[in-house]
Amino acid sequence: MKLATRKNGTRDGELIVVSRDNTRGVSASDIAPTLQAALDAWVTTAPKLQLRFEALQTGNVEGEFEVDTSALESPLPRSYAWIDGSAYINHIVLVRKARGAQPPETLETDPLVYQGGSDTFLGPCDDIPWGDPSWGLDFESEVAIITDDVPMGTKAADAAQHIKLLMLVNDVSLRGLIPPELKKGFGFYVSKPSTAFGPFAVTPDELGESFNEGRINLDMLTDYNGSWYGNPNAGPEMHFSFLDLIQHCSQTRSLGAGTIIGSGTVSNVDRARGSSCLAEKRMIEKIDTGEFITPFMVPGDTIKIRMLHGDSNIFGTIEQTVVAVD
């Protein structure tokens, strides 16, 4: 099934069920007022949401409406945990080169994750605030999972059952602020502003064999300013799967229902696949020509992120414009 959150003037929006073709929606607020509430009681809410989804698939449902993506919040408009991995080795190597830093020695054995701000997410079509050219504003096209409660010490082999929903991410990044912030040693805080998620949170069964062993084996399609920018496959080169990331994140603590875990920027070694962020392309330019050529994002720039499963735009489209803040 597909779930989404409709803007309704509240902080957490209204939970809706969406048809497989993304066109029709119906409120699920009688089952659970918000997606977080649904996740808090998933064992009881999921079967009811599934029934409503099936009803919507097989015919008209009372109260159904046409889905307008721009009227949606991110599936979780705010969450209790947003942990972003960096599971594509090619991305780590290129981006660290770009900022003159070495990849960690444990690159292939110990996952990289950071805890991101989760109190104020952007909706999938919300503007991206731009404060200053020194920010070096960049997008990052990623995939993410939403978990239920994960006990401390969960192993990768037992982790699949905890993956309840999948969605897209634009992990907005401020490249100009990352080096001084990381140099202090405490993580990214000021250099990772509010993140946006794709409109539809989708249960793994909707992807069939394209979701396998904790990896989404589909192309991550990014358009930048209306042109193709990248189509790397999110599957095989995801060095640490979502199962590995769950094991990593739950080593020393349990994870609460509604925890979002991101894959990190989807990236393939094959350059013909393009990129999922500006920093990578800039580094390739630097390697090839000695110069960074592509500038970072400026007001008016647009970014479009989606994933096709067959003909289906399975997670819907992130479609954002950069806008200067006052």
Add this chain to the structure above:
Amino acid sequence: MKLATRKNGTRDGELIVVSRDNTRGVSASDIAPTLQAALDAWVTTAPKLQLRFEALQTGNVEGEFEVDTSALESPLPRSYAWIDGSAYINHIVLVRKARGAQPPETLETDPLVYQGGSDTFLGPCDDIPWGDPSWGLDFESEVAIITDDVPMGTKAADAAQHIKLLMLVNDVSLRGLIPPELKKGFGFYVSKPSTAFGPFAVTPDELGESFNEGRINLDMLTDYNGSWYGNPNAGPEMHFSFLDLIQHCSQTRSLGAGTIIGSGTVSNVDRARGSSCLAEKRMIEKIDTGEFITPFMVPGDTIKIRMLHGDSNIFGTIEQTVVAVD
């Protein structure tokens, strides 16, 4: 006024108002079911909560009960943002020495903050899980604020209005896991497990002149295994005040209502004041004798954290025992 959250089998507990002497409580769930809900609509809920507090102060109130701290959650049992600063220079210098790292060059000009896990807090009397001796389990006695919505770009001069509540923190830390985790460059994630907060969240007016310019000018009292461990003052040596920390945290994003910002481990240059974590004491031992002497926490160890405002145990007591996980 004083607010707290009573365990009631739900994830967010029940909001209660507590008498100034910490002994009597009454439900406020008719005003707001949870503290997060109260903070989400603070302009309307705060005056009602204040009235209930005053009623409780001046006489008996229907439904009042004796407050049992062990039956309380942390004031926010989970939150959308837990950002911990490290505002006491003495702590930064000692702890970095202890792990052979340099303080950042911007030590006195640019605050250090990390984003902590906020999906599963421990209650003020909940056991601290201990997994392994290699964890190097430590406590950190801190103070924290809870904010309302803070717009992006808020300056320190305008920040005081956003501080709605104050409370204590035990920022549980895994010293054995911090160096390898920080070496990867992405922050503390696995080395900072679930945090505990003091039982009572208190409005700034309750502290009178002891809360001034974003600093709590009271002694941070820590007992470890039943003995005095430290009483550093939390005020003057807090290099960056909570006003500075709000400015820092809101540079590139707005902060959602219910954001918790911590001070970092309270620490004074005067050694007679003791310490607020084991890592500092160990470093002092190393400087003085060449050896680390004090071991990290093991199952059975107890930690007690509180602050006296005159005779009043203003925030209540964090009182936890270390217990091995299965």
